[in-house]
Amino acid sequence: MADELTPDELLDKIDYGADSGNWMDTTKSVQIRPGMYCYAAKAESVETLGLPNARPWNPVEEDWKLPDDWQQILHNGIKERLERFRTFKIFMDVCVRCGACADKCHFFLGTGDPKNMPVLRAELLRSVYRNDFTTAGKILQNIPGGQRLGGNRPLTLDVLKEMWYYFFQCTECRRCSVFCPYGIDTAEITIMARELFNLIGLNIDWIATPVSNCYQTGNHLGIQPHAFKDMLEFFVEDLEDITGVDCTPNFQKKGADILFITPSGDVFADPGTYTCQGYLILFKYLKDKYGLDVTWSTYASEGGNFGFFTSHETMKRLNAKMYAEAKRLGVKWILGGECGHMWRVIHQYMDTMNGPADFLEVPVNPITGTRFTNAASTKMVHITEFTADLIKHGKLELDKGRNANRIMTFHDSCNPARGMGLLDEPRYVINNVCDNFYEMPPNTIRENTFCCGSGAGLNAGENMELRMAGALPRATALKHVHEKYGVNTLGTICAIDRAALSTLCEYWVPEVEVAGIHELVGNALILPGEKERTEDLRMEPLPGCEEEE
Amino acid sequence: MTQKYLIPLAAVFLLFLVAYTGAGAGLGWFFGIVFPYLAIIAFLVGFVIKVMGWAASAVPFRIPTTCGQQKSLDWIQQNRIDNPDTTLGVFVRMLLEIFTFRSLFRNTKAAFNRNASNRITYSWEIFLWVAALAFHYAFLVVLLRHFRFFTSPVPGVVQFLEALDGIVQVGLPGLFLSGVVLPAAVLFLLARRLFDAKLRYISQASDYFPLFLILGIAATGISMRYFTKVDVTGIKEMTMGLVTLSPTIPDGIGGLFYGHLFLVSILFAYFPASKLMHLGGVFLSPTRNMANNTRAKRHVNPWNYDVPIHTYQDYEDHFRDKMIEAGLPVDKKE
Ligand code: SF4
Ligand code: SF4
Secondary structure: OOOOOOHHHHHHOOOOOOOOOOHHHHHHHOOOOOOOOOOEOOHHHHHHOOOOOOOOOOOOOOOOOOOOOHHHHHHHHHHHHHHHOHHHHHHHHHOOOOOOOHHHOHHHHHHOOHHHOHHHHHHHHHHHHHHHHOHHHHHHHOOOOHHHHHOOOOOOHHHHHHHHHHHOOOOOOOHHHHHOOOOOOHHHHHHHHHHHHHHOOOOEHHHHHHHHHHHHHOOOOOOOHHHHHHHHHHHHHHHHHHHOOOOOOEEOOOOOOEEEEOOOHHHHOOOHHHHHHHHHHHHHHHHHHHOOOEEEOOOOOOOOOHHHHOOHHHHHHHHHHHHHHHHHHOOOEEEEOOOOHHHHHHHHHHHHHHOOOOOOOOOEOOOOOOEOHHHOOOOEEEHHHHHHHHHHOOOOOEOHHHHOOOEEEEEOOHHHHHOOOOOHHHHHHHHHHOOEEOOOOHHHOHHHOOOOOOOOOOOOOOOHHHHHHHHHHHHHHHHHHHHHHOOOEEEEOOHHHHHHHHHHHHHHOOOOEEEEHHHHHHHHEOOOOOOOOOEOOOOOEOOOOOOOO | OOHHHHHHHHHHHHHHHHHHHHHHHHHHHHHHHHHHHHHHHHHHHHHHHHHHHHHHOOOOOOOOOOOOOOOOOOOOOOOOOOOOOOHHHHHHHHHHHHHHOHHHHOOEEEEEEOOOOOEEEEEEOOHHHHHHHHHHHHHHHHHHHHHHHOOOOOOHHHHHHHHHHOOOOOOOOOOOHHHHHHHHHHHHHHHHHHHOHHHHHHOOHHHHHHHHHHHHHHHHHHHHHHHOOOOHHHHHHHHHHHHOOOOOOOOOOOHHHHHHHHHHHHHHHHHHHOHHHHHHHHHHOOOOOOOOOOOOOOOOOOOOOOOOOOOHHHHHHHHHHHHHHHOOOOOOOO
């Protein structure tokens, strides 16, 4: 937990108008401060994927043990990316520094650090671009004071360190991009910067180790196949206690109808585990009622993709497993669980990187007959799209009363909101499994949603001050509905959120719990042959079943 | 950080003086003919090079920023403009972006009240949008009005625009609305940069320079029209000479005009190398000009290359014994 700083101390630090000097003057004084940065990637993890410059190093030490020609590597890396990504090139050129994005970033709002304004974050790299890649920059280099006047900087070690510090204070949430008149997406710039850092071995461990685990073992947490099976079976036992029904799932079942992939976090940590149990209940229900055959896989046991926070190439390497496994098992299509960045990867990248998935069928829900034409090419459907469709067609028998103790609000996760537009499907599901739902203020939901503050690989333990500062805008909005409507549950469709928002709540709004949407579905869904339930998936008494005092 | 705006301000003054005195010293041919031609060439060539440079970069992924409900199930209302899945939707989104600055319209302002509520509050911040729209449209009107100097006879549309712009019918010569709106908007944009701490922090000399330059252009233009009467017939003779590629330098054109023309020329020449290229960039921004239908229609990455992956076979080889022991299906038994 944020043991160093209390919420009050954190609030004391915020001032949106403090620094008005020349930001370039303070570059040298950038202190990589504990609480705000993540530990360096372990050498072994970098080695697993054969990425460059694996070695032990420490961001707070003077010597970062960089290759001798690191400047050249980065220079070439920037050049290559300018050619490969029109986004990058245009975003480097067209920002007018209008400041519309400045106070849209949760890290700026929570820290007041002016270098956390998206525009300035981008300027850290743009200043190098201007200096080394534009004609004007090259001319200004030769005029005394010209570089400074143009806001241009040569790529020195200090500049590199500063960039590293601040590009690992961006959660790639894209909120800034919504407000920019040219759609400049600082997330995209952060993606480029992190790709560049990886060329010289500057990843953080909270990203590198999950990536290495996922590559080798199949999931971020490094859960081995037998252990993965054990963990699900453990849930099955609990579910049997709660419902009286055996919800044993299929593993690697060849010829199943659907392959289901979800983030491994849901198998591993509360409250994600309850969401996972919700999936098991749903699949059991569909199997018994309609004969739908869903399989899990221990090989493709990770929906999330921390490769996305490393480089496009690493993302592709991790993502490849989904189609490979679907093909090997001969399923018809793939169903994806509740996760944020996983869905940005699937929605906007997967088919392009690892498709075409012509060995799969255009997803059709055999129970309702709905053709998911919006996923006709990628052949992967989001579980809330799937469940919403089932509910709409009256195919699920639901008892809302079992969630009557939940007064809900919903946190739109950044990636499904701004990299996909999945907004109303989860709301539809919530409203059908629960009676009490209140929205947070409009500036903080849907496409304007605020990040949990821990996305894009920043949900480590050592950067807790950063995370809790970044969480403040979300927490403020949550506190508002908590006080106004008595909201006690924050719904979300993201595995990182389930972990990160729980920490957020504990720190800022301790009265609120976090729940995945399919946890609520699991509570409400009436399984054929179930016993009278007295407990919810958390093994707490259902409303009306509380013990008499 | 006064240099960031004092140097651009001084530069604009200096540029004006150079042309003003230069023209008086018999260099009218340079400021009236050579430099304007060079500037136009620099503008056109620079603009084209820049845009072609952008177009030459690949668009490997379809990554629009979605600002509304996606198209998914038939009964869920899609936001066709902010999250378009068709070319038509994208077209409308781009039209609104380019002509009404839709994203800027969303602008909010955050404030944090430490001791009273400890809340972050947001208010709608419309002024940037208003000023930006006012500035761009006033600039466009001024630009189009100037076609009266480059056409003969003056086309009806230009005359109509002039009539519209002068609709208030105040003063003689009649006041143009754009002549008021343009400098006012520029001053507002300048004031934001100078007085808002966040803006002051992010602003560079290259943000102040175009503002001062345009202010200089407006000031010289306005004073020619309303205060120091200039020889309009002579000027038109000269500008017509420029467009018909038979340049002449009539006598009696004041230094003020050369100053005005020189600043305009500088603006054109400077344009392609500066942030003003957002004019071109806004059309090409992949987060706005692409449809959000990546799952429905495959997007092809021109440089997609094969990568090493950890195959199922590798995985099974690694874990076979444990998998068998746990009762998980395997492809090869040993
Ligand atoms: S909103 Fe866009 S143009 Fe304005 S400062 Fe931010 S990134 Fe630059
Ligand atoms: S993407 Fe999100 S975290 Fe990154 S700069 Fe923009 S608003 Fe901040």
